[in-house]
Amino acid sequence: MEYIEGDCLEDVWDGLELQTKEDIINQLRDILTELRSLEGTFIGTVDQAHCEDVLFEETDVPRGPYNSEEEFSQGIVDTLLEKEDTAFPRMVCAMVKDVLKGHKIVFTHGDFLPRNIMVRDGKVVAILDWEMSGWYPEYWEYTKIFYRPPYLKGWFNDGMVNKLTKSYYAELAVMIQAREVIWCAWSFSVLSSTLEIKVRILGIEKRIIHTTHFFIIPKLAVSSAV
Numbered sequence: 001m002e003y004i005e006g007d008c009l010e011d012v013w014d015g016l017e018l019q020t021k022e023d024i025i026n027q028l029r030d031i032l033t034e035l036r037s038l039e040g041t042f043i044g045t046v047d048q049a050h051c052e053d054v055l056f057e058e059t060d061v062p063r064g065p066y067n068s069e070e071e072f073s074q075g076i077v078d079t080l081l082e083k084e085d086t087a088f089p090r091m092v093c094a095m096v097k098d099v100l101k102g103h104k105i106v107f108t109h110g111d112f113l114p115r116n117i118m119v120r121d122g123k124v125v126a127i128l129d130w131e132m133s134g135w136y137p138e139y140w141e142y143t144k145i146f147y148r149p150p151y152l153k154g155w156f157n158d159g160m161v162n163k164l165t166k167s168y169y170a171e172l173a174v175m176i177q178a179r180e181v182i183w184c185a186w187s188f189s190v191l192s193s194t195l196e197i198k199v200r201i202l203g204i205e206k207r208i209i210h211t212t213h214f215f216i217i218p219k220l221a222v223s224s225a226v
Helices: 009-015 018-036 069-083 087-099 140-144 169-201
Strands: 105-108 117-120 123-127 134-137
Touching: 009 117, 018 105, 018 123, 069 087, 069 134, 069 169, 087 169, 105 140, 134 140, 140 169
Parallel strands: none
Antiparallel strands: 105 134, 117 123
16 A cells, blocks of 8 residues: 545545646546556456446346446346336336447446545546446446536536546436436335334334335445555
């Protein structure tokens, strides 16, 4: 381990001058371009293990590695239907099969966000947290930037996100729908289990709990120590 002196970009972004922000984004774009120039022959982690991604965290079986994008997209479909095999998830599955195809497989960081970027004196000095890195379809890095609402962050409001890499709007739209189905199903399951436990504690064993709302339970970000 090496100690790297610097500031977390997320903590200092709003206080930077516009030119400094532009310079940092240019450096990050160059880093991503170099990473994405490395093409792979499978989809999964660098050691050819299953996909390490929050999208697949609550699945019954590990997803991947995959030999092709077609197999990877089928893995997303399997995850969707595992969570909820009803009309809307099936429609999202059709969207996945129609849109998520024909992409190059490139090296991907998988969590390329300001909280994982260290800067010092206007220079990028480190990229942290590589546990989700691996070989993925070229759209994956872009869509992963939107896993947690970037519109709450300064660099999104400053119009910098689309300067990092090529935009994949259609793929992003599909992945937003897919994540909504997967995470809502998981969150609802957690909520229902919690309510059931509370009801049993009260001694109302046979009461059936109904709810008409889904609740998104945000996951806590756990960063690797540097």
